[in-house]
Amino acid sequence: MLGRLRRSRLALIGLAIVGLTALVGLVAPLFVTADPVAMDFTALLKGPSRAHPLGTDQFGRDVLARLVWGARLSVGIGAVAVALALLVGVPIGALSGYAGGAIDNVLMRCMDALLAFPALLLALGLVAIMGPGSTSTTLAIGIVYTPGVARLTRGVVLAERPQEYVQAAHALGQRDRWVLMRHIMPNCVSALLVQASVNFANAMVIEAGLSFLGIGTPPPTPSWGLMLNEARAYMSSAAHVAIAPGVAISLAVLGWNLLGDGLRDALDPRLTE
Amino acid sequence: MTAGVATYLGGRLLGAIPMLFLMSLVVFAIVYMIPGDPIDAMLGQDAEQSAREALRTELGLDQPLWRQYVGWLGRVAQGDLGRSLRAQQPVRDLIVEKLPATLLLTTSAALIALLIAFPAGVVAAVKRNTVVDLLAMVGALLGVSIPSFWSGIMLILIFALTLGWLPAIGYVRLTTDPVAALRHLILPAVTLGSVMAGSVTRQVRAQMLQELGRDYVRTARSKGLRERGVVVRHALRNSLIPAVTVLGVQFSVLIGGAVITEQIFAWPGIGQLAVNAIVNRDYPVLQGVILTVALLVTLVNLTVDALYVVLDPRLRLS
Numbered sequence: 027m028l029g030r031l032r033r034s035r036l037a038l039i040g041l042a043i044v045g046l047t048a049l050v051g052l053v054a055p056l057f058v059t060a061d062p063v064a065m066d067f068t069a070l071l072k073g074p075s076r077a078h079p080l081g082t083d084q085f086g087r088d089v090l091a092r093l094v095w096g097a098r099l100s101v102g103i104g105a106v107a108v109a110l111a112l113l114v115g116v117p118i119g120a121l122s123g124y125a126g127g128a129i130d131n132v133l134m135r136c137m138d139a140l141l142a143f144p145a146l147l148l149a150l151g152l153v154a155i156m157g158p159g160s161t162s163t164t165l166a167i168g169i170v171y172t173p174g175v176a177r178l179t180r181g182v183v184l185a186e187r188p189q190e191y192v193q194a195a196h197a198l199g200q201r202d203r204w205v206l207m208r209h210i211m212p213n214c215v216s217a218l219l220v221q222a223s224v225n226f227a228n229a230m231v232i233e234a235g236l237s238f239l240g241i242g243t244p245p246p247t248p249s250w251g252l253m254l255n256e257a258r259a260y261m262s263s264a265a266h267v268a269i270a271p272g273v274a275i276s277l278a279v280l281g282w283n284l285l286g287d288g289l290r291d292a293l294d295p296r297l298t299e
Numbered sequence: 300m301t302a303g304v305a306t307y308l309g310g311r312l313l314g315a316i317p318m319l320f321l322m323s324l325v326v327f328a329i330v331y332m333i334p335g336d337p338i339d340a341m342l343g344q345d346a347e348q349s350a351r352e353a354l355r356t357e358l359g360l361d362q363p364l365w366r367q368y369v370g371w372l373g374r375v376a377q378g379d380l381g382r383s384l385r386a387q388q389p390v391r392d393l394i395v396e397k398l399p400a401t402l403l404l405t406t407s408a409a410l411i412a413l414l415i416a417f418p419a420g421v422v423a424a425v426k427r428n429t430v431v432d433l434l435a436m437v438g439a440l441l442g443v444s445i446p447s448f449w450s451g452i453m454l455i456l457i458f459a460l461t462l463g464w465l466p467a468i469g470y471v472r473l474t475t476d477p478v479a480a481l482r483h484l485i486l487p488a489v490t491l492g493s494v495m496a497g498s499v500t501r502q503v504r505a506q507m508l509q510e511l512g513r514d515y516v517r518t519a520r521s522k523g524l525r526e527r528g529v530v531v532r533h534a535l536r537n538s539l540i541p542a543v544t545v546l547g548v549q550f551s552v553l554i555g556g557a558v559i560t561e562q563i564f565a566w567p568g569i570g571q572l573a574v575n576a577i578v579n580r581d582y583p584v585l586q587g588v589i590l591t592v593a594l595l596v597t598l599v600n601l602t603v604d605a606l607y608v609v610l611d612p613r614l615r616l617s
Contacts, residue, residue, distance in 0.1 A: 135317050135318055135321055136321055138318050138321075139318050139321030139322045139324075139325060140325065142318065142322055142551075142593050142596055142597055142600075143322070143325070143551075143589065143592070143593050143596070144551045144552065144554050144555030144592060144596065145551075145552075145555055146555035146556065146558055146559070147554070147555050147558060147573065147588075147589055147592055148589075150558065150573060150574075150577065150585075150589075151325075151326075151329050151585065151589050153577075154329060154577045154582070154585055155328070155329055227444070231446045234446060234448070235446065235448060235559050238448045238559065238562075239558070239559065239562055239574050240574075240578065241574070241577055241578070251448065254448055254449060254452060255448075257452070258452060258563075261452065261455075261456050261460070262456070262460045265456060268449075268452050268453075268456065269453075271449075272445075272446075272449035272452065272453065275446055275449060276441075276444055276445045276446065276449060279444040279445075279446065280440065280441070280444035280445075283440060283443060283444050284440070287440075
């Protein structure tokens with residue numbers, strides 16, 4: 027799998043972008059010394075300069091500093107939300123697919139009910155319940171992507187269950203739980219990896235979208251969506267404040283999408299024939 | 300329509316009932332799961348006692364939870380979505396007033412997306428591994444990856460603020476002034492449609508590649524049919540069927556995306572209604588919008604299912 031992934035140039039570009047955003051998010055404070063929330067009213071909406079490589083915003087805050095701190099927020103929320111969706115969705119899907127019958131029916135109807143709502147609107151409703159903020163945004167995005175993960179896991183489990191190796195394991199007297207965990211679940215990994223990287227891209231978009239709407243991350247915390255929202259009022263005089271966060275989010279999302287494509291090609295050789 | 304189709308669709312409709320029930324629970328929970336006292340959340344803590352009690356009675360919060368749900372569901376089934384706390388008018392009236400703008404935006408976006416995606420996807424598949432294919436795929440990937448809240452802002456910056464060709468924001472009714480209405484529609488529709496255009500292009504290309512590799516295409520070619528006929532009459536026609544199923548999913552994505560697009564372009568649709576409802580803590584309105592959208596999405600999915608069975612005769616037998 028790694029060999030095939032390595033041969034795909036696009037996937038490598040994706041991996042590089044993803045790695046870069048994660049790295050920027052992790053080590054941001056070491057390299058950017060400017061304070062992302064410090065205001066300077068003598069330098070409002072200034073273009074790029076030596077002191078501020080990407081210029082300043084309407085409060086004289088350093089755009090570059092806000093951008094790299096925004097990466098930390100975006101990657102952090104994406105990672106936790108995707109992990110949350112996996113943590114809840116995989117057991118639900120596995121149980122549903124393995125147990126079948128009434129359990130399967132009830133669990134999957136619940137997942138379908140959640141899937142019927144547009145992702146952004148469901149996240150919006152959930153944030154409304156929990157109150158705005160980064161924690162509720164993360165939770166909301168995690169919940170939004172849980173049904174997809176559950177459905178995918180269930181699909182793989184359903185496909186593997188009638189296979190001979192599963193029957194053989196049963197015939198050997200192995201217990202259900204062991205068969206499921208030890209034999210069936212490893213088959214889900216590749217499909218889940220692809221799904222997780224696409225979900226990561228979408229989670230970043232939803233986080234930025236909620237912040238853009240003013241109900242995600244509250245100001246003055248640097249979030250890419252919030253920066254874009256604030257930049258709208260000034261974009262005719264200072265376009266750089268609207269361009270920098272937009273490029274950042276688009277690039278990060280592009281990276282995860284490329285990685286997802288590359289993983290899909292590498293893991294499913296039928297598609298690359 | 301044959302009996303097989305009717306039975307299939309009947310089964311699908313019945314299957315949708317438990318899902319609608321669960322969806323109603325989710326929407327119901329939006330008001331009743333707010334931590335603490337929903338009255339505090341809606342009116343603020345220093346509202347007068349009489350107003351608090353009145354709202355409590357109006358929302359039925361003084362009754363047991365199951366009873367509140369049954370009562371709410373009964374009213375919803377009759378089309379009563381409650382009253383807006385801010386606008387002091389029925390939620391249904393607000394939604395009916397704003398829905399046309401959203402539907403205009405989403406259908407225009409879908410139309411633009413399909414007009415771009417089908418030619419691009421087909422050409423990319425036919426000219427596989429050429430510069431044309433690469434350009435189409437890079438364009439599609441950018442469409443999928445650039446979030447609408449940035450592409451919208453950039454479109455305003457370029458076409459409205461810099462070039463001055465189109466109005467930056469606002470909405471004009473088609474019946475008031477068709478030309479102005481269309482000019483206001485272009486930027487939001489392109490913004491909303493670009494993500495869909497990207498993902499549908501990718502799907503059409505993948506589908507076409509699959510069909511072009513099949514035996515019947517080779518047969519058609521070896522019969523001496525012209526390439527154009529092979530592509531359009533054979534491969535494209537068979538690619539259309541799976542493409543239809545995508546439309547259901549895309550509608551859900553579009554109407555979710557409309558929330559953001561409407562905010563960027565000051566487009567007075569139900570997405571804007573939902574965002575304002577959150578800001579104003581007008582929970583009955585938020586509930587009403589989410590319920591309406593979920594019903595619309597379910598309806599579109601059922602229609603797509605029906606269309607799928609009608610288009611693909613094989614499904615009628617199984």
